[in-house]
Amino acid sequence: MKQLNLNIKALVIKLILTLFLGSVLWVLIYRWLPPPATLHMFKRRAAAGKQDLPNKTIQYTYVALEDITPNVPLAMIAAEDQLFLKHDGFDFKAMKGAFEHNQTSKKVAGGSTISQQVAKNVFLWHGRSYLRKGVEAYFTFLIELLWGKKRIMEVYLNIAEMGDRIFGIEEASRIYFKKAPKDLTPNQAALIASVLPNPVKYSVKNPSGAILRKRRRVVLNMRRLGGVAHVQSITAKNIK
Structure with a gap:
């Protein structure tokens, strides 16, 4: 019995080490290579299939941060x-505020940072379980440690859904404004940012009054933050 317990313990340790090393390797690979797809993309494609929509494709083209105007990361x-x-992946004040809000409101508020959203969208499934939130925190820590802010922002701008099955700023800018993401104006970047985090419910092409009001707030915040100088540390090559 003692030997059996030792074997089980050794097996558990090996499993934990394998999962740990595998996750670190996975994160390191995406430090240099673009994610080919995400679970959320597959889920959205499957949902389109169930609805028997005429166009079921996922529109996703990866583009380097250097080819995106600083207006976009600033707007996001x-x-x-x-x-x-400034943060290390977590905004605890925002998380506490969202938690307290959700205790008394039917309208769920999110307190996730951009880093947490990247961890969720790239490595995990969408959901609200404590297990997923715990794993999300782990991957958030890893990408903050192994990627840095510039890579996190680049991946975010490419894998965030910005319309119905429209993923990333390259596809969004060409579909909505018929131009490359390096040519988006502050107002256009702010409008795309304003439909998040529900780009299926809200439209960039036909923005509601609420979205237009949010765009104005986003533009004001962009100015308050100091304009594109605020993101110079991650977009230095973009600054002319």
């Missing part, structure tokens, strides 16, 4: 995570 920070360049 202004809309989603204004402390992105």
Whole structure:
């Protein structure tokens, strides 16, 4: 019995080490290579199939941060995570506020940072279980440690859904504005950022009054943060 317990213990340790090393390797690979797809993309494609939509394709083209105007990361920070360049992956004040809000409101609020959203979208499934949140925290720690802010922002701008099965700023900018992401104006970048985190419900092409009001707030926040100078540390090559 003692030998059996030792064997089980050794097996558990090996399993934990394998999972740990595998996750680190996975994160390191995506430090240099673009994610070919995400679980969320597959889920959205499957949902389109069930609805028997005429166009079921996922539109996703990866583009380097150097080929995106600084207006875009600035708009995303202004809309989603204004402390992105300062925190270590977690905004505990925002998380506490979201938790307290969700205790008394049917409308669920999120307190996730951009880093947490990348960890969830690239490595995990969507859901609200404590297990997924725990694994999300682990991957958030890894990408902050092994990627850094520039890579996190680049991946975010490519894998975030910005319309119905439209993933990433390359596809969004060409579909909505018929231009490359390096040519987006501050207002256009802010409009795309304003439909997050629900780009299926809200439209860039036909924005509601609420979205237009949010865009104005995002543009004001972009100015308040200091304009593109605020993101110079991650987009230095983009600054002219």
